[in-house]
Amino acid sequence: MKKPIIDTVKELLFAQRLGILATVNDDSPYTSIVGFAAEPDMKSIYFGTPRATLKLRNIQSNPAVSLLIDNRQNLGSDFSIAAALTCVGGAKILSGEETDRARDLLSERHPELRDFFASPTCALVKISICKFSLVRNFQEVTEFFPGKDL
Amino acid sequence: MNQLIPFAAFKSPGVTEIGGKARSLLQLMRAGFAIPQSFCLPVQCYDEFIRENKLAGRIELEINRKDLSECRWEELWDTALRIRNCFLKGKISEKLRQSLNQIFALIPVDTSLAVRSSSTVEDSINQSFAGLHDSYLGIKNLAQLEHKVILVWASLWSDAALSYRKELRLNVAESKMAVVIQAMMVGETSGIAFSQNPLNQHQAVIEAVYGLNQGLVDGRVQPDRWFLDRSSGKIVEHQKSDRREKMVDAEGGQILIANSLAERSRPPLDKSGVKKVYSLCCKAEKHFKQPQDVEWTIRQKDLFLLQSRPITTRSKPDPKENRRDWDLTLKRSFENLLQLQRQIKQLLKKMTRGAEVLERQAIVDCSDVELVEILKQRGAPLQYWIGVYWDVFIPYAHGMRLFGQVYNETVCPDDPFEFVTLLQKEANLATRRNNELLRLAEIILLDEQSKHAIRSGDYGKLGVAVVESLHRLVKDFAMPGELLSLSSGNEFCRNFFSFVTRDFKTARSRVEIEKNELHELERRFLAKFRGAAEKKRARQLLELGRHSFLMRDDDNVYLNRFKDLHHAVISEMRRRREPLIGSEIADYNEEDLVAAILNRDFRRRRKGVKKTAAGPKSREPGLKRQLVGQPAGPGFARGVARVIVANSDLFALQDGEIIVCDAIGPEMTFAVPLAGGIIERRGGMLIHGAIIAREYGIPCVTGVSDAIAAIKSGDNISLDGHLGLVTIERASNFGQGR
Known part of the structure; x- marks a missing residue:
């Protein structure tokens, strides 16, 4: 039997380390690779980035973002068995006490980056997800909404 | 090990190098059994072919397009056909070609070759399934050999193998196919021997025919059969056959020819022959330490072992219990399909005659008791024809599949389903029915009286031509019989006429396949066959494919005629008792209705509201895009x-x-x-x-x-x-x- 969708989504959100973040740079899309951590309720995702990066500047002027998380292995079989989750949402740069939860989750997920997340020049960003779209079996696409479907 | 290797040159290869069949043959040879001269293409050759033709990704994509456990058998066949076509489009390397060519110098002149699969996925389940992968006989030149080697490789991904993918642990990275190539041993007498009778553990069974044992394996030639007592080795019983025909190796493949009078009058084995074969299968049993099913042949008095595998008892599978096993039994040989074709032509005539007789029964004016009798008279043939549908019509669909397979093997088209175009020579019943509907729409358009009748719902006043057309639609094309109950305001008729007059006249007419294209495809296909006998066989196969294709739709139309006849009686029963029982009659089944017709006071006991099983089916979250x-x-x-x-x-x-x-x-x-x-x-x-x-x-x-x-x-x-x-x-x- 095919794996239930929810299992695939959880695997991507909680087993993958890196995702491709798309931000808006004026009228152009701009992509970067980020280490992320997801809340267990799957409603939000955190990542950290140095203060001066272009992605952070982009978010400051336009919070619309999309994060692609996938499990490809750079093999021919990826086309048929890899899955990719696009998380669409709004990004917010955290401040004050809000950063604690983000730092804890990120440090737990990426222990080797603990110092990076603790640095005062590292901005912690929260993406509130408004929609997921999951692609698997090469072309099968399913959309769902955090809180409602999951 | 990336080239042809004679068996004698092997050291001690494992299953992962040469597959299961090659390994067990090699063991037999080393144990002193006489086997035909054998060679092996190790799995490395398969690997090289896959790599050079970049097939791994293609296979991966095909077998993962959809969860195979959700696929019906027909879809598996399609998937296997697509994969097979990728293999057929592949090229064998020059090095391997040269290696294959050597074989013709190593075997005796005028000897054909047999090419057999030897996969690494062979295990208990594979051994119990003869026919999971392909084998070919009668190969006479390098081009044929290359072609058949590719087909044997492709058969690693056959529909049957895909169906048992999980059990076989079939996967692109690890599953491989080696190939056994043997000098064909054309014996005068051949057969199969079971060292233990699957039906009686104290006996052994030996079956023998004249000629090749291919005829026996396919079920086309009936064997003489001996039962032996396992403890004493004595013959207990000899069942004779008619010994009419034998299978021999000919130019265009294996063919059946008539046995001579001398052969007909004498069993293929004498007593000492039976004993010799029995002793061979006992030796094989001893070697493998379990009862064996042995294929053997005798050539110029020398007995050769062709194949030996453990005996597995398989009862006839029931489609309700094991759909996969049952599906696998549907495959038919060409000769068997030709027999079915003749049988089906007779059956259809019988069906038409049977339906016509039943259609003459008047069900509106008869008495209640007569109505119950008519139900019985219509129910029995319906059950009979449903049985025929499963036993004869469904397996017959393999006619078009076989044609497709041969077409792809010989023509190697880019589109693996190109052959479907060639099958559509005649309009089937469904297309002819649509043409009748188009004609009806035109009649109505020109007939003011009918137009008025349709607008007012007064169907009794429809024009003669319209009513005739409706009769044709019901009688010849199995449209629902409700079309003929032309009572005014009939809801079904209203919807039907609205559909026909509103939309159907705008429907496009059948897209005629360009006659030229059809001729070109047919010419290309037939041109691939040389010699009169081969060409005749190709034409027969094309005709079989076309008829099987036509039947695919038509069998349902023929069967529906009986279903409608049966349904008409049920409807009449409901109509008669509705005034007494009310709307609840809609829930009465056949048995209840018969009771209610025979006894006006009968009321079905109200059953509790059926709970749907375990609540609503759990649904996957999200919206599919x-x-x-x-x-x-x-x-x-x-x-x-x-x-x-x-x-x-x-x-x-x-x-x-x-x-x-x-x-x-x-x-x-x-x-x-x-x-x-x-x-x-x-x-x-x-x-x-x-x-x-x-x-x-x-x-x-x-x-x-x-x-x-x-x-x-x-x-x-x-x-x-x-x-x-x-x-x-x-x-x-x-x-x-x-």
Whole structure:
């Protein structure tokens, strides 16, 4: 039997380390690779980035973002068995006490980056997800909404 | 080990290098059994072929397109056919070709070759399935040898193997195929021996025929059979056969020829021969330490062992219990299919005569007791014909599959389903029925009286030509019998006429396949066969394919005639008792109705409201945006979805809408010409929906598991018949993060 969708989504959100973040740079899309951590309720995702990066500047002027998380292995079989989750949402740069939860989750997920997340020049960003779209079996696409479907 | 290796030159290779069959043959040879001169292409050759032709990704994509456990057997056949075509398009390296060529210098002059599969996935389940992979006999030159080696490699991914994919642990990275090539041992007498009778553990069984044992294995030649006592080795019984024919190796393949008078009068084995064969299978049993099923042949008095495998007892599979095993039994040989063809032509005549007799019965004016009698008279033949449908008509569909396979092997087309075009020489019943509907629409258009009758719902006043056409539709084309109950205001008739007059006249007429294209394809196919005998066989195969293709739709139409006859009596019973019982009669089954007809006071005991099993089926979260199926009719369509649950939903179909349904039955195809596209849950390239979509040039995707659950009537959808995709177009939520 095919794996239930929810299992695939959880695997991507909680087993993958890196995702491709798309931000808006004026009228152009701009992509970067980020280490992320997801809340267990799957409603939000955190990542950290140095203060001066272009992605952070982009978010400051336009919070619309999309994060692609996938499990490809750079093999021919990826086309048929890899899955990719696009998380669409709004990004917010955290401040004050809000950063604690983000730092804890990120440090737990990426222990080797603990110092990076603790640095005062590292901005912690929260993406509130408004929609997921999951692609698997090469072309099968399913959309769902955090809180409602999951 | 990337070239041909004679058995004698092997050291001690494992299954992962030469596969299971080669290894067990090698063991037998080393243990002193006389086996034919044998060679092996180790799995490395398969690996090289896959690598050089970049096939791994293609196979991966094909077998993962859809969860194979959700696929019907027909879809597995399609998948296997696509993979097979990728192999057939592949090229063997020059080095391997030279290596293969050496074999002809190593075998005796004028000896044919046999090519047999030897896969690494062979284990207990594989051994119990003769025919999971392919073997070929009678190979006479290098070109044939190359071709058959490729086909044996491809058979690692046969439909049967895909069906047992999980048990075989079949996967692209690890599963491999080695090939055994043998000098064919053309014996005067051949057979099979079971060291232990599967039905009686104290006995052994020996079967023998004249000529090749291929005829015995295929079931085309009946053997003489001996039963021996296992403890004493004495013959207990000899069952003689008619010994009419034997199979021999000829120029164009193996053929059946008549036995001589001397052969007919003498069993293929004498007593000492039987003993010799028995001692061979005892030796094999001793060697493998379990009872064996041995193939053997005798050539110039020398006994050779061709194959030995453990005996597995398999009872006749029941489709309800094990659908996969049952599906595998449906495959038929060419000769067997030809027999079915002759049988079916007779059966159809019998069906028509039988239906005509039953149609003469008057069910409205008869007494209640007579009505029950008529129900019995119609029920028995219905059950009989349903049995025939499963036993004869369903296996006969393999006729077109066999043709497709041979067409692809000989022509090697880019499109593995090109052969379907060649099958469509004659319009089938469904297409002829659609033409009748078109004619009816034209009659109505020109007949003021009928137009008025339809507008006012007074169907008793329909013109003669219209009524005649309705009779033809019901009698010849199995449209629902309700069409003939022309009482005024009849809801069914109202919907039907609204459909026919509103839309059907705008329907496109059948897209005639260009005659030239058909001739060109036919010419290309037949040109591949040399010699009169081969050409005759090719023509026979084409004719078989066409007839089998035609029957695919027509068998249902013939059977529906009996279903309708039966249903008409049930409806009449309901009509008679409705005034007494009321609307609840709709829930009465056949048994209840008979009771109610014979006893006016009968009332069915009210049953508790049936609970649906374990509540609503757990549904996957989310909304499907894009679904994947099998590309079954090329083209792209965008339009409004019309989900069909009951057949009558089809009357609501608007021109250009996309039909979404479980499966298009032949009784539904009348609406197809109106559709902009077709999406079916049921999968396959040779199912009704796909066939008729191709016939009309309508884009079609089949095997979309979630189609009915995910799509609602009125949804805007697009359908990609080239890639097998269905996209449900919804307003995008992207950009909400702003």
